[in-house]
Amino acid sequence: QSVLTQPPSASGTPGQRVTISCSGSSSNIGRNTVNWYHQLPGTAPKLLIYSNNQRPSGVPDRFSGSKSGTSASLAISGLQPEDESDYYCATWDGSLNVLVFGGGTKLTVL
Amino acid sequence: EVQLVESGGGLVQPGGSLRLSCAASGFTFRTHWMDWVRQAPGKGLEWVANIKQDGSDKNYVGSVKGRFTVSRDNAKNSLYLQMNSLRAEDTAVYYCATDLLGATARWGQGILVTVSS
Numbered sequence: 174q175s176v177l178t179q180p181p182s183a184s185g186t187p188g189q190r191v192t193i194s195c196s197g198s199s200s201n202i203g204r205n206t207v208n209w210y211h212q213l214p215g216t217a218p219k220l221l222i223y224s225n226n227q228r229p230s231g232v233p234d235r236f237s238g239s240k241s242g243t244s245a246s247l248a249i250s251g252l253q254p255e256d257e258s259d260y261y262c263a264t265w266d267g268s269l270n271v272l273v274f275g276g277g278t279k280l281t282v283l
Numbered sequence: 284e285v286q287l288v289e290s291g292g293g294l295v296q297p298g299g300s301l302r303l304s305c306a307a308s309g310f311t312f313r314t315h316w317m318d319w320v321r322q323a324p325g326k327g328l329e330w331v332a333n334i335k336q337d338g339s340d341k342n343y344v345g346s347v348k349g350r351f352t353v354s355r356d357n358a359k360n361s362l363y364l365q366m367n368s369l370r371a372e373d374t375a376v377y378y379c380a381t382d383l384l385g386a387t388a389r390w391g392q393g394i395l396v397t398v399s400s
Contacts, residue, residue, distance in 0.1 A: 175327070205384070206384065208383065208384050208385075208388065210328075210388075212328075217378060217390040217391065217392055217393055218328065218378075218390055219390075220386075220387075220388040223384075223385060223386045223388070224386065227386065229386060229387075259327075261327065261328055263328075263330075263383060263384065264384065265384060269345075270342050271330060271342060271343075271344050271345075272318065272330040272333065272342075272383060272384065273330065274320075274327060274328040274329065274330060275327075276327050277327040277328065
């Protein structure tokens, strides 16, 4: 059971917009910024969004992040087949004094 | 180019020990917090531990406290994870990483640790 709750799966067709939620609490998302990672099978995770809504260079602007209260969201617009991946949110939990990841969301492009 | 290369993984019996190493290059290692993250087969990411730049502060996930020890050698640009009293549930790919909650997060390629008799 992860401290951060993500839907286990999400799906969309090419060109659609999908969102992935990440729900936490006042001790983690409520007081700290959120990063988002994506991971292809057999490879290391890669940074997608940092500080809630910032994109590293090289990440398409189809990807956007937001945070409100104790929840964060990742939105992917103009869905493409290569977006099929696992997505994870991450933040620091100040009460547990640990870094926490969401359980991960497997995105399928139909 | 930032590189993090893990080594030291393998097969170990329950109750045994293993020491993972991570060789860092391409950035100023001594100025960064460093982390270990693991991923059990078919499961999600689980943060394991981190260590402050000078080694004076360390944090661990509850399931490894008292069994795992994170350390670093800034002169050798290296990060370590000493794993004792290993259990089957510690079986995972272990990643060395840095700046996980920052703008320049970097991960190693991962190393497999299998705990089995």
